[in-house]
Amino acid sequence: MQLVQLLVSGAAQGCIYGLIALGFVLIYKATETVSFAQGDLMMVGAFIGLACMAFAGFPFWLAVPASIVAMAAVGFGVERIVIRPILGEPAFSIVMLTIGIGYVSRGLITMIPGIGTKTHALPVPYKDIAFHLGGLVLAAEQLVIIGVTAALCAVLYAMFRYTRAGIAMQAASQNQLAAYYMGIPVKRLNAMVWALAAMVAAVAGLLLAPITFVHANMGLIGLKAFPAAVVGGFGSLPGAIVGGLVIGIVESLAGFYLPEGVKDIAAYVVVLVMLMVRPNGLFGESLRKKV
Amino acid sequence: MRFIFKTSYDQDIDLAKHGGHRFWYGLLVVLLVAATWTVPEYWLSQLTFILIYGIAGLGLMLLAGYTGLFSLGHAAFLGVGAYTEGVLAAQGWPFPLSLACAMGLSAAVGVVVGLPALRVKGIYLGIATLAFGFIVEEGLARWESVTGGNAGFHLKAIDLFGWKVASAESFYLLCLVLAVAATLAMLNLLRSPTGRAFVAIRDSEISAQSMGIHLARTKSLSFALSAALAGMAGALYAHKLNFISPDQFNILQSIDLLLMVVIGGLGSVHGAFLGAAFLIAMPQLISLGKDWLPPAIGQAAGLQGVVYGSVLIAFVMFEPMGLYGRWLKIRTWLQLMPFYRKGMFKRQKSFQKSDRLK
Numbered sequence: 001m002q003l004v005q006l007l008v009s010g011a012a013q014g015c016i017y018g019l020i021a022l023g024f025v026l027i028y029k030a031t032e033t034v035s036f037a038q039g040d041l042m043m044v045g046a047f048i049g050l051a052c053m054a055f056a057g058f059p060f061w062l063a064v065p066a067s068i069v070a071m072a073a074v075g076f077g078v079e080r081i082v083i084r085p086i087l088g089e090p091a092f093s094i095v096m097l098t099i100g101i102g103y104v105s106r107g108l109i110t111m112i113p114g115i116g117t118k119t120h121a122l123p124v125p126y127k128d129i130a131f132h133l134g135g136l137v138l139a140a141e142q143l144v145i146i147g148v149t150a151a152l153c154a155v156l157y158a159m160f161r162y163t164r165a166g167i168a169m170q171a172a173s174q175n176q177l178a179a180y181y182m183g184i185p186v187k188r189l190n191a192m193v194w195a196l197a198a199m200v201a202a203v204a205g206l207l208l209a210p211i212t213f214v215h216a217n218m219g220l221i222g223l224k225a226f227p228a229a230v231v232g233g234f235g236s237l238p239g240a241i242v243g244g245l246v247i248g249i250v251e252s253l254a255g256f257y258l259p260e261g262v263k264d265i266a267a268y269v270v271v272l273v274m275l276m277v278r279p280n281g282l283f284g285e286s287l288r289k290k291v
Numbered sequence: 292m293r294f295i296f297k298t299s300y301d302q303d304i305d306l307a308k309h310g311g312h313r314f315w316y317g318l319l320v321v322l323l324v325a326a327t328w329t330v331p332e333y334w335l336s337q338l339t340f341i342l343i344y345g346i347a348g349l350g351l352m353l354l355a356g357y358t359g360l361f362s363l364g365h366a367a368f369l370g371v372g373a374y375t376e377g378v379l380a381a382q383g384w385p386f387p388l389s390l391a392c393a394m395g396l397s398a399a400v401g402v403v404v405g406l407p408a409l410r411v412k413g414i415y416l417g418i419a420t421l422a423f424g425f426i427v428e429e430g431l432a433r434w435e436s437v438t439g440g441n442a443g444f445h446l447k448a449i450d451l452f453g454w455k456v457a458s459a460e461s462f463y464l465l466c467l468v469l470a471v472a473a474t475l476a477m478l479n480l481l482r483s484p485t486g487r488a489f490v491a492i493r494d495s496e497i498s499a500q501s502m503g504i505h506l507a508r509t510k511s512l513s514f515a516l517s518a519a520l521a522g523m524a525g526a527l528y529a530h531k532l533n534f535i536s537p538d539q540f541n542i543l544q545s546i547d548l549l550l551m552v553v554i555g556g557l558g559s560v561h562g563a564f565l566g567a568a569f570l571i572a573m574p575q576l577i578s579l580g581k582d583w584l585p586p587a588i589g590q591a592a593g594l595q596g597v598v599y600g601s602v603l604i605a606f607v608m609f610e611p612m613g614l615y616g617r618w619l620k621i622r623t624w625l626q627l628m629p630f631y632r633k634g635m636f637k638r639q640k641s642f643q644k645s646d647r648l649k
Contacts, residue, residue, distance in 0.1 A: 034414045085608055091413065092361060096553050097607045099546060103600030110593030117592055216593070223425075223542065226418045234414070265429045268422035272407070275419050279411045 001135045006252050012142035014248020015149040016211075017267075019204035020225035021232065021240035022156065023197040028234050029160070030169040030193040033094040037078075037101040038201055039222015044105055045071045045202030046214045050120055060125050068202045075198025079191045087187065088176060102219065110216045117216070122209035141210045148207060152200065153241050160237060169193060227271035233281025242282060246270065293626070304482050306475075323467055327460050336531075337575070339463045341567045342470040343527045348551050348563030349477050350520030355549070356558040357481065358513040359493030360408055363417045364424025365548045367404075368518040370431055370540030372397045372525025374438055377446050377535055386449045386456070393526040394519040400427075401518025405511045424545055431537040443536035446529055466527055473520060477560055480516070489513055550599070554606050556613025565614040573599065 023038040035041075048070045052063035078101060086093055110117055129140035160166035172179040172186045179186050205218075212218055228247045232239025247267045255263035274281065293311070297303055307313045326338060347369060355361040372393040379389035407419040431438050438444060449456035449465070456462050480486045488509050491499035500506055529535045547570060555566025577598055610617055616636075624631045 028414075034417075082604055082608065089611070093607050093611060095414070095417070096549070097604055099550070100600040100603035100607065103596045103603065105600075107593035107596030107598075107600060111597065223421070226421065230415065230418050261429055261433045265426050268425045271422045272419060272426075275407045275411055275415060279407075279415060 002256075004136055006256055007249060008136070008138060008142060010249035010252030011245055012139075012145045012211075012248070013252060014228070014245040015145045015241070016204060016208050016221070016244070017225045017228040017247050018241035018244025019149055019152070019200060019207065020222050021229040021244050022153065022237065023200045023204070024225065024229045025232075025234065025237055025240045026156070026193055026197045026200065028173075028229075029237075030173050031094075031190055032173050033091045033098075034234075035098045035197065036095060036222075037098040037105065038197065039219035039225065040102040040105045041071065041075065041198050041201035041219075042205040042208070042222065043214075043216065043219035044074060044109065044205075045198070046122070046205030046209045046218065047109055047115075048202070049206045049209065050122055050214050053123055054120065060123075064206060067206065068199050071198040071202035072195040075195040075201075076191055078198070079194035083190065083194065084187060087190065106216055106219060119213045119215040121213055122206070124210050127210055141207075145207045148203065149241060152203060153237060156196075156200075157237050165189070165192065224267050227267040227274075230271050231274050231281055233283040236281070236283035239281055239283030306478055306482075320471070324464075327463055332459055335459055335463055337571055339459070339466050339531060341564070341571050342463075342466040343524050343531060344548075344551065344567035344570055345564040346470055346473050346527070347521050347524035347548060348555065348567050349473055349560065350517040350524065351548050351552050352555075352557070352560065352563045353477065353480075353489070353520070354513055354517035355552055356562065357486070357493060358489040358510065360510065360513065361417055361549070362404075362420040362517075362545075363542070363549065364404070364420035364422070364427070364545055365517075365521055366540040366542070366544035367424040367427035368397045368401060368521035369525035369528065369544065369548075370427055370535075370537070371400050371518075372522030373529035373535050373540070374431060374444070374525075375522070376526035377444050377529050378437060380447050380450070380530075383450070386451050390523065390526050394522045397522025397525070398515040398519040401514040401516075401521075402511050404518070405514030408510050408514065409507045421542070421545075424540075424542060428537050428541050431540065438537070441537060443534055446533050446535070449530055462530065466531075469523065469527065473523065474560060474564075477520075481560070485509070485512065550603055554603065554613050556615030559613075559615040561618070562613050562615040565618075569614065573602070 020038055020042060023041070024034060027033060027035045027038075045067055049063055049067040052058040052066050053060065058066060082097060082101065083094065086097065124141075126140040126144055131138045131140070131143075160170065168179070168184045169189050169192075171182065172184055172189050176186055205214075208218065208221070212221075224247065225244070228244040229240055230243070231246050232241070232243030247270060250270055251263055251266050254266040258266075293309065295302075295309055307316065323338075326335065330338065347365070350368070351362065351365050354365075375393040375396045376389050379392055380386070384392075404420060404423050408416050411419060432441050434440075449462070451465075456465055481489075488499065488504045491502065491504060492506065492509060492513075496506060499509075525540075532539075551566035551570045552562060553566075554569050555562030555564070574595065577595055581594070606613060612619065620636055623635070
């Protein structure tokens with residue numbers, strides 16, 4: 001029973017990693033770059049949700065779509081202002097750029113007087129509800145996280161698999177120039193992908209908020225989502241979730257059975273082992289580079 | 292305008308291409324030595340930090356700027372160097388010996404970290420080094436019998452065969468000597484076949500391999516040399532602060548190092564030192580500017596992050612060659628005085644190609 005309890009709480013934590021990793025994978029799949037700002041976008045999303053509920057007085061069901069839409073606008077704006085001018089530059093430049101975006105957004109949130117430096121609780125309706133299932137205690141927060149993640153993953157997977165926009169995004173990622181020649185509006189697609197990634201980040205932020213509270217450094221959890229994305233294979237949407245689950249469960253088990261301190265680095269040990277054994281991840285396509 | 296008429300190969304690989312180089316770099320060295328006695332103590336200590344970060348920057352420049360492998364865990368090498376030096380100094384080893392050990396151990400760790408680099412590249416390598424950085428930081432915090440854990444670790448003054456380097460001036464001179472030596476070694480390396488091999492790997496792994504470069508060996512060597520330089524910087528850093536704790540070598544320090552080489556200018560030795568100067572000068576400039584801003588902005592905690600982030604974004608967007616690239620443009624403008632054309636350094640339109648399919 002202890003083990004099942006650990007598995008459930010690990011899975012809930014893993015779903016958060018998976019959701020942030022989904023953002024990485026979305027941007028990676030469509031633009032072949034890695035966004036280090038994903039964790040910070042999540043933080044901004046959580047703060048927007050907080051602003052809607054605690055300060056503007058929106059009810060929960062209105063605050064969620066409002067903050068998701070607001071984050072879509074933020075993602076769109078970020079792409080438009082800083083990413084688009086350097087479209088086509090080496091991936092390294094864009095990585096540095098997203099690190100810069102992370103710094104700026106964290107700094108800007110901290111600068112909001114009276115709010116930015118404090119820790120807040122997000123008043124969600126399902127707070128403090130727990131189900132007892134034969135000795136097992138299931139917190140509603142954890143169940144909501146697992147459910148929403150599964151649904152979101154299915155929707156995104158279907159989008160990339162069946163819609164024209166999704167297939168066009170994959171084409172643009174494999175070869176920008178060829179995609180241009182085939183009449184794919186690469187720039188517009190990029191903006192869409194960033195908006196989508198920001199929306200996913202907002203969902204992750206809202207789900208995480210009841211567990212860890214809302215504060216300016218909550219985005220640092222994004223650093224744990226990298227291992228999740230790598231374990232799943234960087235280009236695979238279901239892989240991101242599975243990777244997140246693996247990392248979350250390993251962490252939760254390591255925290256209980258292994259000495260103190262191992263929990264914090266368990267994710268990184270897993271990713272190093274993964275890179276040595278299977279660099280392409282569990283679900284990544286393995287393609288040889290040809291001349 | 293200056294035309295250099297080359298008559299021999301020696302002239303082609305000379306470190307100082309012409310008299311101007313000799314004069315200006317000679318003057319720089321003289322000024323830096325003179326600074327020991329003329330500059331107030333606070334600014335001297337800032338100069339020392341610039342030299343130390345410059346050495347670490349040289350290491351990262353070799354790896355990221357010249358070999359094209361970028362590391363998000365470079366602070367870990369700094370930490371390994373710092374702790375090795377600290378532990379050995381506490382046992383009374385003479386400084387040259389303990390410094391060599393710090394560099395050697397860092398290099399050995401660098402080779403181990405470089406192992407994944409033989410199989411993965413690009414962002415995967417970044418994540419492997421990131422993971423390694425976290426593991427080292429945690430290890431330093433948990434291995435309490437040696438490192439003192441999170442409580443930190445105090446260092447003794449440097450012992451140079453009986454001569455104690457205790458004053459700020461003598462420590463500055465020591466850093467200056469080591470920085471100059473590291474720079475000369477780096478310049479020398481870069482004009483040797485090994486250095487050319489690094490650049491070849493950066494530009495195209497496949498063509499480097501087909502020219503007979505042993506990829507695995509060269510990449511490991513690059514990691515080892517880079518880590519050794521970071522280890523040297525770490526040892527000096529530990530002595531400069533007299534106190535080390537694991538959180539000085541965390542991910543933010545790694546990102547600072549990366550930010551330093553990008554802002555300085557990737558792929559230039561100057562860039563390491565220009566970036567270090569920037570990194571050290573920035574907090575000073577921010578605290579100077581604070582007084583001019585309205586208190587709501589000037590006193591806010593996040594100001595530094597916003598400024599760092601915006602400067603980084605601005606450099607990537609407008610000056611990808613960094614501070615050194617800006618200087619190159621100014622110098623070219625001065626050299627070509629009336630003939631400088633506006634579009635001379637215009638970036639070519641490029642299209643991104645996938646690393647996955649090529």
